[in-house]
Amino acid sequence: GAVVSQHPSRVICKSGTSVKIECRSLDFQATTMFWYRQFPKKSLMLMATSNEGSKATYEQGVEKDKFLINHASLTLSTLTVTSAHPEDSSFYICSARGPYTETQYFGPGTRLLVL
Amino acid sequence: GEDVEQSLFLSVREGDSSVINCTYTDSSSTYLYWYKQEPGAGLQLLTYIFSNMDMKQDQRLTVLLNKKDKHLSLRIADTQTGDSAIYFCAEKEDQAGTALIFGKGTTLSVSS
Numbered sequence: 001g002a003v004v005s006q007h008p009s010r011v012i013c014k015s016g017t018s019v020k021i022e023c024r025s026l027d028f029q030a031t032t033m034f035w036y037r038q039f040p041k042k043s044l045m046l047m048a049t050s051n052e053g054s055k056a057t058y059e060q061g062v063e064k065d066k067f068l069i070n071h072a073s074l075t076l077s078t079l080t081v082t083s084a085h086p087e088d089s090s091f092y093i094c095s096a097r098g099p100y101t102e103t104q105y106f107g108p109g110t111r112l113l114v115l
Numbered sequence: 116g117e118d119v120e121q122s123l124f125l126s127v128r129e130g131d132s133s134v135i136n137c138t139y140t141d142s143s144s145t146y147l148y149w150y151k152q153e154p155g156a157g158l159q160l161l162t163y164i165f166s167n168m169d170m171k172q173d174q175r176l177t178v179l180l181n182k183k184d185k186h187l188s189l190r191i192a193d194t195q196t197g198d199s200a201i202y203f204c205a206e207k208e209d210q211a212g213t214a215l216i217f218g219k220g221t222t223l224s225v226s227s
Contacts, residue, residue: 006157034214043203043219044158093157095215102146102207104215108157 003027004096006107013084014115021079021110023094029074030096034104035067038091050077084114119218121204126224133191135221137204140185144206147180148215149189152201161189161202191223199225 003026013019023033032051036044048069050056056069066088068080077096081088091111095104118140127133139147145166150158164171164178164187171178177190191198201222205215 043217044215046214046216049214095158103148103160103163105160106150106158111155 002098002103002105004030004094004105004107006094006110008110009108010111010113012113012115015085016083018080018082019084019112021081021092021094021112023077023079023096023107025075025096025098025105028096028098030077031074031099032097033071033077034095034097035069035077035079036093036095038093038109044093047079081112084112086114088112089114119204119206119216121202121218121221123219124222124224126226127194129194129196129225129227131194133189133194133198133223133225135189135191135202135204135223137187137189137218138185139187139204139206139216141206141208141216142185143208144185146207147178147187148205148207149176149178150203150205150217152203152220154200158203194223194225196225196227199223 005024007022035047038044046059047062048056048058050069050071052071052074058064071077091109093109095106097104120138148163149161151161152158162173175192179188201220203220204218
């Protein structure tokens with residue numbers, strides 16, 4: 001149980017285009033989903049917290065107009081990187097928690113490369 | 116603000132025990148976690164401990180918590196080459212729905 005998937009696992013795009021990353025909880029309802037970004041050989045930095053049906057809460061320094069987060073259902077959250085630039089290249093990982101637990105389960109991550 | 120510190124590297128021989136240490140600063144941390152990340156992969160939850168516990172054992176894994184010193188450790192018994200990975204310590208404060216705060220990760224290298 002407690003499986004979280006992400007799609008795509010890898011994406012290469014041209015500078016200026018937008019990329020959407022999906023995060024799904026496969027066998028539980030995720031009331032809260034988190035989006036993290038991991039730089040090479042670095043820890044995970046929280047980008048935003050999203051609760052189903054409400055607007056995401058962004059961490060300081062994260063541009064909400066650039067990183068659009070939608071959590072329209074209890075099993076799906078999406079992160080859209082708009083007008084991507086090479087500095088947005090990174091490993092993006094989502095996590096999800098259910099309604100009766102504080103434990104977070106992580107997706108396998110999406111590696112984004114912007115050329 | 117909250118901070119989680121870990122040593123960056125640990126090298127052990129196959130069959131030995133590995134001990135990965137972590138310190139945190141947030142005294143309101145209620146949940147403390149250990150995650151494993153293999154190359155190019157996401158995070159796998161290994162184990163967690165509540166702040167009212169001193170120790171938790173799960174097969175080859177033993178977690179020790181010294182709440183007074185805000186020190187957490189993960190011991191892996193009979194370390195195998197498949198245990199080579201990055202291990203992240205993470206804390207969560209006692210408030211529903213808050214995110215995890217991660218350490219920078221300890222790279223465990225197991226040689227045969």
